[in-house]
Amino acid sequence: MGLKKPGARTGRARAVLAVVLAGSALLGGLHPAFADEEDDQDRAARWKQLQESIFPHRQVLDSGGIITVDAPPRALDAALVPVELHMAGNKPLKGVYLIIDDNPAPMAAHFVFGPKADPRDLKLRVRVNAYTNIHAIAETQDGQLHAATKFVKAAGGCSAPAGPDDNAALADIGRMKLRLMGDFNAGKPMQAQLMIRHPNFNGMQMNQITRYFTPARFIRTIDATYDGGQVFHLDADISLSTDPVITFGFVPHAKGQMKVVAHDSSNATFDHSFDVPGTPSG
C-alpha cells in the first residue's frame, strides 16, 4: 500500500480501499465493521467461514445434547486456558474437533477415538489469542457433526513466551507422565491425565535473549494405545499450550500397558509405556 507522502490523503484512502476489497475477497466476504454491534455478526460470519473451510459441503448441526464444552469465561492466563469437553455417550462417536474461532490456526485439536476409548470426557489446555468463541464438534459414527460453543475472554496467548528461556524449555523435551484417576476395575472406564514436556513453540514467541522469534516447534500427533488397542489419535498444532496436559477416558479390560507416542514438527518421536495400574505418576 503506497501512502507515504504527506498530503496524499485521497491517494491513501484509495489504497486502503483497495486493500479492504482485496482482503474481503481473500477472507471470504468479511467486510470492514463500523461499530461494536457488529461483533456478533463478525463472530457469526467467522464461524460460517470456518465451517466452510474445515467441513466443506457438510452440515454442522446443533449440539443436540450430544456434546458440551466448558471453559472459564474469563481466562486468567491466555496461554493456558483449560477446556473441558463432555460427551453424553448417547451416540457412538468417531471423534471430536476443538476449534478456537479467532486463533490464526483455529483447529486446535482433532481427536479420533479408538475401540479402547471411553469418549465421554476430555480435558486439555489451549492458547487463546482473543475474545473468541470456542466450538467443540462431535462427529458421530454415522458421520453427523454436532457443535457446542462457549465464549471465552483472554488476550495474548499466542505471543506469550513459553518460559524464561528456550533452552530450559527444550531440556527434557518429550518427558511424559501418566496419572491414573480413580480406582482400577477391569472392564470399567477410568480417567487418565497425560502430561508431555514440550515447549510447543508457535513461532510467535520472542526469545528474550536473542530478540528473534523462536522457530515454531510443536506436537503434531499423539497416539495412545492400551495393550495394542487404540484409545485415541490426536492431530494438533500450535494452539496446544506449552507442556500439553490431556485428560481422557479409557476402558482397561485387564491390567496392562498404556503406550503413548507423540510426534512433533521437527520429526522427533517421543514414546513411553505406563503400567496400568501401577504407576501413579509415571
Added chain:
Amino acid sequence: MLAMVHASAAGESGAKVAAVAAPAEPDGFWNGPVNDPVPGTIKGGKVIHAQALAALLKHKNAVVVDVSNAPRRPENLPASSTWLPLPHHAIPGAIWIPGAGLGQPPPPLDQYFRERLAKATGNDMGLALVLYCHQRCWLSWNGAKRAIQFGYRNVYWFPDGIEGWRKAKLPTAVVQPEVTP
C-alpha cells in the same frame, strides 16, 4: 470545540482508568507483559483519545501507525492445517507495522521502522504521527516512545486502541501487515 470533545472523551475513559491505577512511565522501553495497565502519559509526546483523534485526522495531515502484533504462519505448519487469521481492523489509512512496539525489536526491524516512518512522513519530523495498537497494550507506548527518540516532534499516543476507536463508533478498514524483516 476540539478541547471540549477531548475533555469528554478523556472523562469517559478516565472513569475506567481510575479503577486500575496507571503505572508510572518507565525510563526506557517496556519489556514486561504486553497486555498490562499502561501509564497515563508519554514523555515528549501527547496522549489523545478517540474523538479528538478523529477530529485531528479530519483536519490535519497525519501518519497513523498500528503496531499490533500480527500472526506469523509457522513455516513448518503442515499444509493440512487451517491457517485463517482474522481480518485486521484498523483506523482507515493506518500503516500496520507489527513488531515496531516491542521492547527490544530485532535490529533490522528497528531500522525498517525508522525508514518506513521517514518515507510515510516524507522526512517531515514535524508531521503528526499517531501510534496505537489495542487498549491496555504497551506496544503502542513503546512505538510512540521510539518515534519520539527518532526525533519526531509531534507524536500522539492513542492508548484506547482499536477497541476505543470502535467503541466511539468510528469507521475501520481491514488492512494487511507490512512485511517486515
